[in-house]
Amino acid sequence: MTTTHPSTAMSRRQLLVLGLLLASQFMLAVDFSILNVALPTVGAGLGFAEADLQWIATAFGLCAAGFTLLFGRFGDYIGRRRMFLIGMAALGIASLVGGLATSPAVLLTARVAQGLATAAVTPAGLSLLTTSFPEGPLRAKALGLNSVMMSTGFTAGAILGGVLTDLLSWRWAFLVNVPVAALVVVLAPMLLTDSADREHSRLDVLGSVLVTTGLLSLVYGVTRAGEYGPTDPWAGATVLLVIALLAGFWQAERRHSHPLVPTAILRRRTIGWGNAAGFVTFAMESSLVFLLTLYLQHVLGLNPLQTGLTLGAMGLGAIIGGSVGPRVIATVGVRRSLAGGLLVQAVFTALLVALGPATGWIWLIVVATFLGAIGHVCVIVGFMVAATSGLPDHEQGLATGLATMTQQVGVAMGVPVMSAVATMAGSLESLNALRVAIAVDATVVAVAALLVATQLRTERPAAASQEERLPASV
Known part of the structure; x- marks a missing residue:
């Protein structure tokens, strides 16, 4: 009869906490991409000028990225659970307003509110996750599953957006959040506890x-x-x-x-290079989804639903990456995991430069995005482990705020950067221009892999050296 080592077995309560937090993180990730394929339909329905359509996405991304670090720190002062609940309630209300919007001004206001709510919920939820599981294999497993939710949520958002727009209405891209947010707000007080002491110092x-x-x-x-x-x-x-x-x-x-951010924590190599790897993988993978969406719709002429389903292979790859990521880290260490995952992402992104104008090339997208997503999520797992290891509970709000800021800024910046690259190379509807942008995407990820491999000097994230650990008074 075999027994499970206690360090890798979750209690029933931990499983319930994990399920609740993963569901909330999945919903937040979906919100980043659910409207992307529906933007023309939304614009036509509410009377947006074509040049203003991008603000539906930008208004959300600006607030989600810009306020994450500040709201993450607020959680240290008022309590992570309270911040999480406030953010989830605000997200539900903002989604309801967006779903019922009758003018561009109301819709953009709802998107701003959704972004602010996301900036509050994401670091608070991640802090609650890291403090609910002790540092080591159990936390790595939880962070691996969280990484799956983030990556598959972004991909699922594109699929769900296409399905809801084609079968029902773009309004359901907002309204689908309302019952989920309400359920989380009801269950969270019964399941979540805030184990860390609150910060009592003067706010910076x-x-x-x-x-x-x-x-x-x-x-x-x-x-x-x-x-x-x-x-x-x-x-x-x-x-x-x-x-x-x-x-x-x-x-x-x-x-x-x-x-707000002690400079000592930024000088730690695990924090600095871990966040750098996370920024690159989020920025380049989200921009790759954008570029492939343009290819599938403008070059191949697929509709939003067909586009979303084609990119669904990324979700399956993300699930596999999240399950193997913690094992890879335990075997080879965080540095090799990050560098190897980035290299896999770069190689399979580079293969997509070969895409042609015929629908027969869809097979390459399915295979390359599936395998590339495995590497991408392995990087996310390693990034989250590196960015939150070796710190006491009362500093997890800061660490997860930094990690979440990296994620949000990466996702928000990746698309416009690659859009600019494609525009300089021709146009967003040109196959050659999209190939150039995909090649730049792969090159950036490959360079990041090389830098992480040579600069991140740590092997076991769960065993931070005594010199690396920050004193509790920082």
Whole structure:
């Protein structure tokens, strides 16, 4: 008779907590992509000008990325569970407003509210996840499943958006959130506990203003460059503003007694290079979905439902990547896992440069995105483990806030950057231009793999050295 080692066995309560948090993270990931294939239908239904359609996605991405770090820190002050509940309630209300919207202004207001709610819920949910499971194999397993939910949610959003738009109405892309959010709000108080002590120090107001404004400006500037080209004067001015704001933020953090982000944590290689790997994998994989959507709809002429189903292979690859990721990390360490996963993602992205104008090339998309997604999710698992290891519970809000900010900013920036690349190479409807953008995507991921392999000096994320651990007073 075999027995399960206690360090890898979840209790019934932990399973229920895990299920609740994974469901919420899946819904948040779906929201990033569920409207992408439905944008023309939404625009026609509410009277959006064609040039303004991208703001339906941008308004959400701006707020989700810009406020994540600040709201993650708020969770340390008011409690992660309370922040999680406030965010989920706000998400349900915002989704209801969006589903009932009768004008562009109301819809964009709902998207802003959804983005703010996502910025509150995601780091709080991730903090609750990491503090519910002890560091080591059990936490790695939970983070692996969480990574599956994030990646498959993004892919499922494209499929679900196509299904709902074709069979019902684009409004259900909003309304589907309402019952899920309501159920989570009812169950969360009964299942979730906030084990970490709350922060009682003075809030770093200056740092909060500088980093939030800097992130908002960064995402806006990149989006503007993607829409109007890198020579747009507003895009250039925004880049200069971002540099000034983030430089000011760094100086403010060095001087504050209780900074929003202690500079010591940013100097840790696991935090710095782990977040760098996470940023690249999120940005380039989300932009690849965007580029392939353009290819399938504009070059091959598929409808939204057919497009979503074709990209469904990524979801299956993500499930496999999430299940094998923790085992790979336990076997070879976080550095090799991150570098290897990035390399797999780069290789199978590069194969898509061969895509041609005939529908027979769909088989290459199915195979390459399936295998590439395995590497992509292995990177996400390694990134989450590296970004949250070796820290006490009361600093998990900061660590998960940084990790979530990396995810949100990566997803928000990847699409406009690759859109700008494709536009400079021709147009978003040109096969040759899409090939160029896909090649750039693969190259960026390959360079990241090389840098992580040579710069991230750690082997076992669950066993951070004593020198790497930050004191609880930081």
